[in-house]
Amino acid sequence: MKMLTFKATSHATRKARLGNAIDSAAMESLLDPPGPLDVTTIAADWEAPLAGLLNIKHPKAVAAGIKDRKEAIKIYAHVVRHPTHGFFLVDTGVSRRLLEDPARAGVGMMLRMFGGIEKMSPQQSTAEIIEAEPTPLRGVFLTHLHLDHVSGLPDIPKDIPIYTGADEAEASLFLNLFAQGTNNHLLAGRPPLEELQFAKEAGGSLEAVNDVFGDGSFFAILTPGHTTGHVSYLARTVTGAVLMTGDVSHTRWGWDHGVEPGTYLQERGPSVNSLLQLKALAHRHPAMAVKLGHQE
């Protein structure tokens, strides 16, 4: 029987007009000296079942006696400042407009009922994050198209370019039955999604890398598994490299122990592979700061 599947969004896409696919070794040769960027992370409080966030059936989790529970987590927006290109966001934080009237913001009924939106609690909304910057927002880099990563979109001006990994929008999944309408609504009236391009490496230490500004300061790393086109980002800041894993690992425990997400993933094999690749990268560059998907 053929499973009914739905794209993450039917919003238009195009090849990003930014970024070059490069070799992961070229990126790694640049990682240890500081770079020109600045990254600040803003968190909103949330909670979710641990069995979604972490594979509690993994032998390491079983051995540690970990059971399903409500887990306190965060929804992040990372403010990335480039000295000449300006200010960008990695993922979008939380818009108060989405919380106050989710139906009007375009959140479909199933996500309103089961998405846990009522538990989202921002200290600083996405609108406030944007207003606090001295320069205008130039673009949004999404790790992937899930509600807790696009939940700030109602506060993002409609003309701002939105970047995703190639194949993220087109990926077809039964789960997207619930996400597609919401993503379409949040993206309505916006330009096509800008898809960052990758050249998959045969035998490379990472799946594929893109040098986003072409100056070796900010990289997208293809990390499929949680979603098909999932992307992690790496910024070379004045204080050193900062890796933003996205949902390669939602939790601190999962990252520290090399245990992948639980039920919140599309394909387990690639998800495990992406986690182990990023952990090995962090091991090769121990000074690099690592910011996880939903916990510090």
Ligand SMILES: [Zn+2]
């Ligand atoms: Zn997430």
